[in-house]
Structure formats: C-alpha cells, structure tokens
Amino acid sequence: MKNDPTTNTSPPLSIALISIHGLIRGHDLELGRDADTGGQTKYVVELANALGERDDVAKVMLLTRRVVDDLVSPDYAVANEPLSAKASIVRVECGAPGYVRKELLWDSLDSFSDNVLAYFKLPGNMPDVIHSHYADAGYVGARLSHQLGIPLVHTGHSLGRNKRKQLVASGVKRSEIESTYNISRRVEAEETTLGAAERVITSTQQEIEQQYGLYDYYQPQAMRVIPPGTDLKTFFPPQGEDEDPSVALELAKFLKEPTKPIILALSRPDPKKNIISLIEAYGESPKLQQVANLVIVAGNRDDIQDISGVSKTVLNDILLAIDKYDLYGKVAYPKHHKASQVPTLYRLATRLGGVFVNPALTEPFGLTLIEAAACGLPLVATQDGGPIEIIKNCNNGYLIDPLDKAAMAKKLLLTLTRKKDWQRFSANGVAGVRQFYSWPAHVESYLKVIRPLVAKTEPVVKLSLKRRPNLFRRQALFTSLDLNLTGDQASLAELLKLIHDQRKAFIFGIATGRHLDDALVVLRQHGIPEPDILITNQGTHIHYAPELTRDTAWERHIDHHWNPQEIRTLLAEIPGLKMQPRNCQSAFKISYFIDPASADVTEIRQVLLRNDQAVNLVFSFGHFLDILPARASKGLALRWCADQFGFPLDNTLVAGVTRADEDMLRGNTMGVVVANQYPPELSELSDVDKIYFSKDLYAAGILEAIAHYQFLTPNRDKTT
Numbered sequence: 026m027k028n029d030p031t032t033n034t035s036p037p038l039s040i041a042l043i044s045i046h047g048l049i050r051g052h053d054l055e056l057g058r059d060a061d062t063g064g065q066t067k068y069v070v071e072l073a074n075a076l077g078e079r080d081d082v083a084k085v086m087l088l089t090r091r092v093v094d095d096l097v098s099p100d101y102a103v104a105n106e107p108l109s110a111k112a113s114i115v116r117v118e119c120g121a122p123g124y125v126r127k128e129l130l131w132d133s134l135d136s137f138s139d140n141v142l143a144y145f146k147l148p149g150n151m152p153d154v155i156h157s158h159y160a161d162a163g164y165v166g167a168r169l170s171h172q173l174g175i176p177l178v179h180t181g182h183s184l185g186r187n188k189r190k191q192l193v194a195s196g197v198k199r200s201e202i203e204s205t206y207n208i209s210r211r212v213e214a215e216e217t218t219l220g221a222a223e224r225v226i227t228s229t230q231q232e233i234e235q236q237y238g239l240y241d242y243y244q245p246q247a248m249r250v251i252p253p254g255t256d257l258k259t260f261f262p263p264q265g266e267d268e269d270p271s272v273a274l275e276l277a278k279f280l281k282e283p284t285k286p287i288i289l290a291l292s293r294p295d296p297k298k299n300i301i302s303l304i305e306a307y308g309e310s311p312k313l314q315q316v317a318n319l320v321i322v323a324g325n326r327d328d329i330q331d332i333s334g335v336s337k338t339v340l341n342d343i344l345l346a347i348d349k350y351d352l353y354g355k356v357a358y359p360k361h362h363k364a365s366q367v368p369t370l371y372r373l374a375t376r377l378g379g380v381f382v383n384p385a386l387t388e389p390f391g392l393t394l395i396e397a398a399a400c401g402l403p404l405v406a407t408q409d410g411g412p413i414e415i416i417k418n419c420n421n422g423y424l425i426d427p428l429d430k431a432a433m434a435k436k437l438l439l440t441l442t443r444k445k446d447w448q449r450f451s452a453n454g455v456a457g458v459r460q461f462y463s464w465p466a467h468v469e470s471y472l473k474v475i476r477p478l479v480a481k482t483e484p485v486v487k488l489s490l491k492r493r494p495n496l497f498r499r500q501a502l503f504t505s506l507d508l509n510l511t512g513d514q515a516s517l518a519e520l521l522k523l524i525h526d527q528r529k530a531f532i533f534g535i536a537t538g539r540h541l542d543d544a545l546v547v548l549r550q551h552g553i554p555e556p557d558i559l560i561t562n563q564g565t566h567i568h569y570a571p572e573l574t575r576d577t578a579w580e581r582h583i584d585h586h587w588n589p590q591e592i593r594t595l596l597a598e599i600p601g602l603k604m605q606p607r608n609c610q611s612a613f614k615i616s617y618f619i620d621p622a623s624a625d626v627t628e629i630r631q632v633l634l635r636n637d638q639a640v641n642l643v644f645s646f647g648h649f650l651d652i653l654p655a656r657a658s659k660g661l662a663l664r665w666c667a668d669q670f671g672f673p674l675d676n677t678l679v680a681g682v683t684r685a686d687e688d689m690l691r692g693n694t695m696g697v698v699v700a701n702q703y704p705p706e707l708s709e710l711s712d713v714d715k716i717y718f719s720k721d722l723y724a725a726g727i728l729e730a731i732a733h734y735q736f737l738t739p740n741r742d743k744t745t
Contacts, residue, residue, distance in 0.1 A: 037083035041152035046127035077112030091116035163218030196578025254464030279357035287379035308350025371400035398454030419457025500531035512723035565613035660688030697730035
C-alpha cells in the first residue's frame, strides 16, 4: 500500500535498522536454525521491506554482522544485499569473521560501532534515525546516537531480566548464567539503551508495565505500542477449495462428524497455555459437544514417552482429560503439523463456521489470534495482555476469564450459534487485522512515531533517573495469600499501592498452599497483581513473572526419593484420614482431611519413616494434612529462590499466619506473624528472635511490619 505523498510535506526519511546477531538475509530465512535466528530476524527483514515500499522513505539500511564461515551459507558474507530499490542489508565487520552466538559478541561491539560509523560517513549513508533491535544493537545504537546526534529508537524483542528468570527456572546456576549468557552485560546494555533512546517500541502495554517497568531507566512517556505486522499474503480468508486437503483428512481421522464447526486451539504444550481447562469446559458442556468439534494442536510429537519435562505432563493430561469425559470422536489432537499448514488450518475452521480459542493463563501478545482473525475466524481469548488490545481493536470476539470454565463454554457456544454475530466477528477480524496489524498499518504507525523525532516537533522529556548499585533487586517481600493479603480490602489497597510504587525496590512474592489455578482466581478476585514469584501447593511449585514461567529445576530437585503411590498405600487404612478432592492434589502434594480425635500426626510420620518414606508433613487449621517431599516446603522454596536470584535472607521480609508458613518465618528472615481472627497456630514463635507479632489484622499487619523493620528505609540493604 502506497502512502499519499500530499499528506506529508517532510523530506523522505533515511532509516538505519541495526540487528547484529543471528543469520539475516532477504530470502529463505533459516528460522529456528539456532536460538539467534528466530522471530527477530524475520521481523527486521519484513520491516525493511515494508518501509522500502513507502514514498516518504528515501532509504532503508538494515545493518548486521558480516559472517565468513564455511559452516554457513556464503550469502552472509556478502557486504551488500539489495532487498528492493530503496532497501538493502548491509553487513559490517564485527570481530572474528566466524559465526558465533550473540553472547560472545559483546567484546566486538565497539569495533562494530566504529565500522558502522565509518559506513554512515560515506556519501549518502547518513541516516535520519537509528532503530536498534535487541540489547547488543541497543549498545551500538546508543554510542552512535551520542556521537552523531541522531535520534535513537529501540525495540528490545526480549529483555535480560526476564531471560534470567527463565534460565533460573530451567535449572541454570547463577555462575553459569553469567559465564555463558553474560546476563549482567546484557542488562547493563539495556539500561544504557533505555537511557539514550528517545522512543522505545513495544508490542503491548503489558510489556511496557511488567517488563520494562523493572528497569532503572524505565521512562513510560518515551514508549509506544506498535504491534508487529502480519503477512496478509499468507493469512487470508478462505478462497474456494483449500490448497492442502491433507489437513482436513488428518482431522477426519479423529472425528465422527468432521463437517461440524471447529473450536480450534493452537499452542505449545505448556501448563500456562491452560489447554486442560479448555478440554474440561468442552467436556462439561453437552450442548457445546453437540454443536462443535474440538481441535487441539499442541506442538509435534512422535512418542509422548520420549518427551521430557512439563510438555510430557501436559500431553498426558490432555489424553487423560479426553478419556475422563469420553470425548473420542469429538476431539482431534494430531501428532504432527507443518508451519506451512497453519494458515490452511485456520481457513478450514473458518469454512466450517468455527472459532479460535486462546485460554492461556497469561498471554503477552497473541500472534496466533491475529493470524486466525486474518483468516476470518472469530476469537474467544483470555482477558490478559495482548488479547485485550486485539479484540478491542478488531471487535471480533469475546474475552474470558481462563479459570472460569463455565463462562468459557458459554462464550464459545454464543460465538458458534449466533450466526449473525459470527459473520460480523469474522468480517471485523479480517478488516481489523488489515487496519491495525498488517505491515502497511505497522509502518504507518511506525513513521508517525519517528517523524516528529527527526523534525524535532515533539518534545523529548527525559526523567532524572539514577542507577541502583546492583543489577538485580536485593530485597524481597514474601507473604502467604489467605488471611494475610485477603481479609480487608482497604488495607490491601494500601499495601498494593506501596508495592506498585516501590516495585523496583524489592521482589514481591506470594507463597500459598493453593493450586496455581486456584491462587490465580483469588488474585483476580482481590485485584492483586501477579507477583514476581508465586510459590504454590505448599512450596512444591514455583512460577516466575511475567509469564508464569515454571521452575522445572526446583521440581527435579524435590523429586528426590519421592514415592507418592507408596505413601498413599501406606496411609490408605489409617483411621481418621480422608483424601481431599482431586483438585487439591498435585504431583508433589498429597492432601488429606484429618480427624485429630482418630489420627495422630506424629504416629503418621512414624509409619512413613518406618517404611523408608522421608517426607515433610504440614498440619494446619486443626484438620488439614499435606504430605510433601522431604525437600519441599514454603520455606525451602523461598530459600531456593533467594539462592537463584541472589537476594539475601536478612533482607527478606516474610509474613505468615499458619503452620505451613512456619519455616518461612524461622531463620535469618525478617518474620512477621500477622494477627488474624483465627486460633493462633504460631503462638510458640513469640519467643523467637527476629519474629514480630503484628497488632493489626490482614494486610495492615504487613504494613505494620514494614514500618517496624524499616524495610524501605534507604540503605536498608546490607549488601550495598
């Protein structure tokens, strides 16, 4: 789409895009070849191409690293690769010529910057604006911006602080994170870039608040949301017969009535994608089963037994849920699909009058929603992050609470059965994607952001910010959920405001006996934002913000000598014990109701020990008994997080109220037992040093403890 030159009297722009790592070329991108050659490389090439089609853009230079290596294509050694009449890829020397991963480029970036500077000084190459992509390019862009006085625009793509959480969750040690990933240099580069950039472009508002908000040089007034473009030549509504009939044939293998409408879910097999809740919502709605088939596309697999980690658990749970509700013939769950078949899958669902559903617990952007909408599929999606903005812009479906299965089924049924609404949603989605999420729409918004910087018609306001002495927060506040955060909404609101205002001062964590889904329901009911660290199931599971990343290393750690089936067998005949409902159980927590008049906790522990079952027993509120692995508890989970993230225990304020909180409170933490209206389970801790008993109830008691310990007093951090 060409722009109307009469609407813009400014001279055409010359734009320099910088994306250093990975393998970048204008054709046959090797997406997925390695961790460095992914979505970012595709984005910058498509952005360069789209900008090159504009009449108000004179020149686009995509600067990247020149790679001379027999192990990769000679294409990456070509100094200049034209993309179009006005756009080209410029490859610049950057240290040793061989192809290396991005974490090894840091010492070569100053040389790369000098070489780019020399290139810019050649006739006709000086840009009007520099747009850096990722931390390494941000470092270079900041240097060049300062040297040349040219405005810097930055897109992070991913951030070091979040990457660090993901690495910790996967079991990588702190020392290895530094030696292998140079994470401190990356975060430092990101801070430098944020301090220099006049504009930062993100995909969603949530990304601004939850990810960039943790940086010292977070300047929200400099940030702009511009969703990435979608290739409308690939994603478009059905046009006659579909181009790949094998997709329909594959689904038909599963379905008794393959011509019924399709409820389509497409995601990787990850717990936070919440696929099981979708199956349960479908299984508990006979009318939904009557109206439509359910299609679950959850990655590719050959044999589930050969898969490891949480993916294996999710895939097994999918099969168990289908079996539980006897959904055979109504649910398709193909083992394989190609990326090229995904648009065909969307169009097949559109042709059959179906709906695309994203029931994820958290969804930062939601690219599949845009792709599905471009193909004419109405949406039912989680009320979190990107989907909120997508459905608001496109008006093509419904938002849902992903933990409310009945509401999920109701909205799916409404979409499928109200044909006029379906047609309106379908048409709105196609039009909305074209207006808001196509590449022409993207570059139109993009140029509206950068033109005022070049023309200096829009003031650039920089906040006066200071760097903290440590790259990562060195204080932490952990609290249980029930009876601490909940109970009094007025004091909770005061505490939440303090947490929001001081979010960069300390890590905020919640430790609860509730299951993850149950805990998220309570958080939403009370307006409590997702914490940095969420410990659930009495300390047996740990999740990290902003995407509820699950700490699988912790689960491998506590699995040591854990034999749940043997424990259930040993306790099956003990009087006074009754299993709690299935939704109260988990892989590392066996939960009972206990009648203290008939059963004795000490005797139960002895029975288990005599049979070589070393476990951790948590007896609370006089009638709940949880049996955990010996290595698991709230306190042990807290200490695991302290070790992984490097916040000292004596800089950690812990608020508890029940027996399950006891080992969080003991030790070197600053403990507070919050007053409540229930029998005091922790009264014996009153003689323990460093444990404070609040006078106020609920969240007010936590606020009281913050004041008592002078938790937010400047220089309170003993390590600085």
